[in-house]
Amino acid sequence: MSKEPPNNSREKTKNLLLKLQDNICKNLENIDGKAKFTEESWLREEGGGGRSRVLKNGSIFEQAGVNFSEVYGKELPQSIISQRPEAKGHEWFATGTSMVLHPKNPFIPTVHLNYRYFEAGPVWWFGGGADLTPYYPYLSDVRHFHKEHSNACEKVNKKLHLVFKPWCDEYFFLKHRNESRGIGGIFYDYQDGSGNIYKGSNKDGNAYKESNNIGELNLNWNNLFALAENCGEAFLSSYQPIIEKRVSQNYTKEEREFQLYRRGRYVEFNLVWDRGTIFGLQTNGRTESILMSLPPLARWEYGYKAKQGSREDLLTKIFTRPQDWQNDKVLEEFCLENNIFD
């Protein structure tokens, strides 16, 4: 089996990602039970377009946005060509499905997912991932989310998750706050089967180190297609049980306020650090679709500090730091003792 894309690579990935959007939306409507998605299709002047779906004011989701797009053009922006000079002079194609869910109940985490595929001449790659941003700390929820995604990766190769987990911690990081956006998940980019799997630029990080230890995995196009498929499918089983567990927990005005405050961090990450968002906004992308990731309501408060030892404090100090959620026994003990295990 060739390492290279099949002839119908664009159609295959497009259909995979359309199906993913459909499947997620259908299930989210069922889970919500009240609100429905509305859809807007849009065309991009330079080529291609998309299908943006948003659900507002649901019984569970304050806002859910699920975007599909398929865009193409004759010449890539200079910023991409300087990264991958082989792509120069070729027409290009990019397709992706991305999703951000902002639940109303502060005990249900915000979640993000994005799977994408890119081609330009001889250059092609897969990218994607999913990450969870809790407002209140529950180790069991975090473990469940990670477990489902690690299973999905391991179906393709046992080693992948060892790199994609720290890569996620590295990517979703607010340097100006010295905080992770949440408890992570998986993240990968520029996957074309060549070389080591970590393609980021931080040679001091764990993703680089793990990837270096592992060496080349020689995945082919079909493996990477299956990876996107598995991980995309894993989303619902990783998240739905958390909703079901938390949705009936009543919350106070103060807990809601803390959620809105932490949502401010979500805004900060997306607008200051998220490469996809910034690139989209600066290069004439469809603003409303790109910024669908922002929360419907967010709060800032100068100098806010959670009360020492409170759940808000534990969220900030423990659940916005990269951790070995699955295996760290000290962390497990701590969470059990502090009633933030389950």
Place this chain on the structure above:
Amino acid sequence: MSKEPPNNSREKTKNLLLKLQDNICKNLENIDGKAKFTEESWLREEGGGGRSRVLKNGSIFEQAGVNFSEVYGKELPQSIISQRPEAKGHEWFATGTSMVLHPKNPFIPTVHLNYRYFEAGPVWWFGGGADLTPYYPYLSDVRHFHKEHSNACEKVNKKLHLVFKPWCDEYFFLKHRNESRGIGGIFYDYQDGSGNIYKGSNKDGNAYKESNNIGELNLNWNNLFALAENCGEAFLSSYQPIIEKRVSQNYTKEEREFQLYRRGRYVEFNLVWDRGTIFGLQTNGRTESILMSLPPLARWEYGYKAKQGSREDLLTKIFTRPQDWQNDKVLEEFCLENNIFD
């Protein structure tokens, strides 16, 4: 009189900007009548520090942040050296006062002010400005704000305002929304008396054109010091009458919602486009002070469109576009006819 800074340039500018912070805070407390500023002083590891003041939950101001800082160091970041190579190898000094007010009542605009001074070896410059972001359109308020600032500039030189007004429109622009942040005001940077006064990079803009027509003004250090002083002093007279005029206007839940929605744009500008904010966040500035500019509460809504002809619609279509507020008779007629003049 020399064009160059006096021996006590750092002390003079620092004292000017400290006094500006004091004066503004004292007056804002009087205006608010309910809440008081709290102050935090902070030190910067590499040299210098600041004095951050914030007033929360006032009767008029939902949040008011006024920062003073004075920082220095041995070696400038590469990004500044590449702009001004003469500064290389010199120790540097920067001082500034900045302010953002977020009133509760949607009929009172948000306002921003910043005056600053920089020195490194032979290089020195003044920068600053003030701009207004209304949520509901009133041409008379806009004219008043502009008039006070144009008077302040004209005390130093009749020509300055012709450049600083379009420069402000150019700087406070959300490219991804094709909107101005508000109705503008004045903006200037890199003012050292040399060459033409416009120092931005957009050669197609009105600021460049006006500046080119005017030619060199040969302002000296004292002129530019006086400019900062005049403009800083103009702030209260430019803004206080607007508060007094609008504060007793009752507002509906819908008007408050529109204000929160438009505040989302304020967040977008500050985090995506504002050079000062981004530079500060990426270079280890004091995050809480930098992000004091963000509103206490903001809203996003996918696909929002104001009802055709509503005040929300007129705000969006007319008051987020650069306009010749003072002289455009067609605009004046339109505002009178649509009850958005006063």
